[in-house]
Amino acid sequence: MRKPGRTREEEELRLREDAARWQDLRAIPLHQRRDDRSKHVHHSAPGEVTKPRRKGFKFTAGMTVKEFAELIGQRPADIMRKLMDMGQMLTFNQTMNVDAAVIIAEENGIKLDLSTEKVGEELLESVVQTEEDAQLESRPPVVTIMGHVDHGKTSLLDAIRQTKVAEGEAGGITQHIGAYTVAVRGKQVTFLDTPGHEAFTAMRGRGAKITDIVILVVAADDGVMPQTIEAINHARAASVPIIVAINKIDKPGANADRVKNALSEHGLISESWGGDTIMVEVSAKEKTGLDTLLEMILLQSEVLELKADPHRMAKGVVVEAKLERGRGPVATVLVQSGTLRVGDVFVVGVFSGKVRALIAHTGAKVLAAGPSIPVEVAGLPGVPSAGDVFQVVKDERVAREIAEDRAHKQRTTDLSGSAKVTLDDLFAKIKEGSVKELALVIKSDVQGSAEALTASVEKLATAAVKLRVIHSGVGGITESDVLLAAASNAIVIGFNVRPEPKALALAEQQGVDIRQYTIIYDAMTEIKAAMEGLLEPTLKERILGRAEVRQVFTVSKSGVIAGAYVVDGTITRAAVGVRVLRDNVVAYEGKLGSLRRFKDDVREVQQGYECGISVENFNDIKAGDIIEAYAIDKIAAKL
Numbered sequence: 001m002r003k004p005g006r007t008r009e010e011e012e013l014r015l016r017e018d019a020a021r022w023q024d025l026r027a028i029p030l031h032q033r034r035d036d037r038s039k040h041v042h043h044s045a046p047g048e049v050t051k052p053r054r055k056g057f058k059f060t061a062g063m064t065v066k067e068f069a070e071l072i073g074q075r076p077a078d079i080m081r082k083l084m085d086m087g088q089m090l091t092f093n094q095t096m097n098v099d100a101a102v103i104i105a106e107e108n109g110i111k112l113d114l115s116t117e118k119v120g121e122e123l124l125e126s127v128v129q130t131e132e133d134a135q136l137e138s139r140p141p142v143v144t145i146m147g148h149v150d151h152g153k154t155s156l157l158d159a160i161r162q163t164k165v166a167e168g169e170a171g172g173i174t175q176h177i178g179a180y181t182v183a184v185r186g187k188q189v190t191f192l193d194t195p196g197h198e199a200f201t202a203m204r205g206r207g208a209k210i211t212d213i214v215i216l217v218v219a220a221d222d223g224v225m226p227q228t229i230e231a232i233n234h235a236r237a238a239s240v241p242i243i244v245a246i247n248k249i250d251k252p253g254a255n256a257d258r259v260k261n262a263l264s265e266h267g268l269i270s271e272s273w274g275g276d277t278i279m280v281e282v283s284a285k286e287k288t289g290l291d292t293l294l295e296m297i298l299l300q301s302e303v304l305e306l307k308a309d310p311h312r313m314a315k316g317v318v319v320e321a322k323l324e325r326g327r328g329p330v331a332t333v334l335v336q337s338g339t340l341r342v343g344d345v346f347v348v349g350v351f352s353g354k355v356r357a358l359i360a361h362t363g364a365k366v367l368a369a370g371p372s373i374p375v376e377v378a379g380l381p382g383v384p385s386a387g388d389v390f391q392v393v394k395d396e397r398v399a400r401e402i403a404e405d406r407a408h409k410q411r412t413t414d415l416s417g418s419a420k421v422t423l424d425d426l427f428a429k430i431k432e433g434s435v436k437e438l439a440l441v442i443k444s445d446v447q448g449s450a451e452a453l454t455a456s457v458e459k460l461a462t463a464a465v466k467l468r469v470i471h472s473g474v475g476g477i478t479e480s481d482v483l484l485a486a487a488s489n490a491i492v493i494g495f496n497v498r499p500e501p502k503a504l505a506l507a508e509q510q511g512v513d514i515r516q517y518t519i520i521y522d523a524m525t526e527i528k529a530a531m532e533g534l535l536e537p538t539l540k541e542r543i544l545g546r547a548e549v550r551q552v553f554t555v556s557k558s559g560v561i562a563g564a565y566v567v568d569g570t571i572t573r574a575a576v577g578v579r580v581l582r583d584n585v586v587a588y589e590g591k592l593g594s595l596r597r598f599k600d601d602v603r604e605v606q607q608g609y610e611c612g613i614s615v616e617n618f619n620d621i622k623a624g625d626i627i628e629a630y631a632i633d634k635i636a637a638k639l
């Protein structure tokens with residue numbers, strides 16, 4: 001379609017210029033160029049075609065190299081070669097860049113039909129209402145409970161549910177749907193039943209901001225614990241206000257002041273002490289203090305002025321989803337704006353469908369649910385993921401198209417978070433202006449070094465980039481750390497500690513950069529160099545294998561031999577070094593001494609086999625230790 005006011009000739013000229021400009025554009029990934037794309041190529045091809053335009057040359061976003069080759073009747077290998085000439089290394093199954101497709105097609109005398117028909121997310125954007133004409137009305141607050149294990153998160157949720165749910169809603173059988181709403185003095189409060197900051201941050205990492213207030217539960221007899229601090233940092237990173245519930249106040253050893261004191265060290269100062277954090281003493285067991293807690297939640301939500309438009313087509317987030325026998329896939333959706341009704345057509349993740357039934361947390365069937373109300377939705381063709389956006393659209397065809405487009409993209413494109421910041425590309429991102437703040441998660445072996453590193457790192461800030469430590473703690477790098485980093489686009493710095501294998505896998509999947517150091521100075525130098533674009537080629541470590549020490553023998557001649565079992569990879573003599581880990585903390589780093597199977601020296605031992613290992617100059621190996629063998633690869637810094 002031509003833009004109004006343009007002649008065909010002008011349009012053609014512009015297209016040619018666009019093709020020339022492609023040279024400059026091609027280096028930038030498509031997703032960073034949305035505007036350019038819509039400006040330059042998202043209109044149908046003009047009249048001048050070398051061959052009459054045939055049906056079937058319709059290029060759709062997300063097409064793979066292979067599909068594109070089929071479309072224009074070429075061999076995929078030839079297309080790949082052409083792409084290579086253009087500086088794009090793509091495999092058969094990777095997504096074809098629109099600009100490259102236009103040029104290659106043109107070389108073959110084919111005019112691609114890029115047509116103005118919107119697809120996928122653009123189509124979705126065009127069918128949902130904008131915020132401009134919103135008729136905002138106040139909505140209930142959505143609350144998530146966090147805290148250290150055993151401090152009473154579940155008990156508190158249950159206590160509130162038992163005392164409050166029955167009050168307003170008669171007759172319903174309470175069922176578990178992952179969220180519930182209670183009425184307090186005619187006002188509603190929604191509780192999300194996803195205890196644990198991992199769930200909270202995992203959802204945020206997927207772009208879903210669903211919580212207005214975090215209730216931080218701290219047991220009065222136990223005080224501030226590591227997960228309490230983690231929860232504080234996760235809530236802060238998400239900019240969600242915290243209300244503290246000091247629980248188990250009924251216990252003889254309870255000491256609320258000690259809790260307040262410890263919390264003040266983490267920046268949460270009680271209102272009663274002149275600070276601005278609301279702290280309420282409760283007992284989930286005796287059900288005391290619950291009313292005060294609820295009142296404080298209402299008070300806080302008034303301050304937040306929470307509003308949404310109940311009159312539009314509903315949009316929400318999946319809180320929980322499962323396949324239920326006899327009922328098929330069901331999802332608990334928290335409506336965020338608009339009103340969800342039975343019969344509404346929707347898209348959620350890669351699925352589309354029509355709401356067959358809505359069930360409230362009480363188990364009662366309802367016809368509609370407004371903002372901040374959780375409901376169970378039946379009528380899905382599959383099970384979506386927690387954190388997926390649930391969007392109502394007008395017609396079924398549109399819903400189906402959007403879902404299909406997403407499914408197609410999911411199959412073809414690499415969904416890993418490649419847009420995340422790494423130390424290697426920090427400088428480029430600073431220059432590009434896309435990074436103004438470098439967020440860090442710091443883990444170390446002892447509290448002292450975590451503090452020292454935090455203090456020194458914050459001093460590295462420049463006029464162009466701020467440095468912010470969003471979480472620092474003691475111990476190995478966990479999945480929770482990686483989730484937090486992924487959701488906050490942060491880099492994880494490990495000081496004398498190692499990532500747990502699961503955390504490492506998650507980091508790889510999410511594209512989170514984990515950096516490990518044993519000397520504070522090294523960490524500082526590298527961050528500084530990265531900020532100035534002077535990062536040396538990175539020496540990237542590659543884990544070759546890990547063996548678990550089962551038994552330890554002392555042999556007079558050769559010192560201590562660890563009887564170990566290779567849990568993954570291969571332990572090999574070719575390893576540059578080995579590391580002894582105790583609870584994910586590095587106990588020793590050095591060289592492999594000997595490697596044996598039975599009495600024989602061997603070159604390598606693979607996963608699933610037992611072996612005898614000694615570490616040069618280190619005799620303090622204990623049963624339960626992990627011996628990790630690694631190689632070091634040299635990787636040039638990308639600037």
Ligand code: GDP
Binds near residue numbers: 249250
């Ligand atoms: P969560 O791990 O944070 O979900 O903690 P739970 O709710 O499972 O509670 C852990 C333990 O603390 C359970 O044995 C509860 O019965 C107990 N508990 C929870 N709240 C209270 C309370 O207010 N007073 C007392 N005395 N015990 C409590």
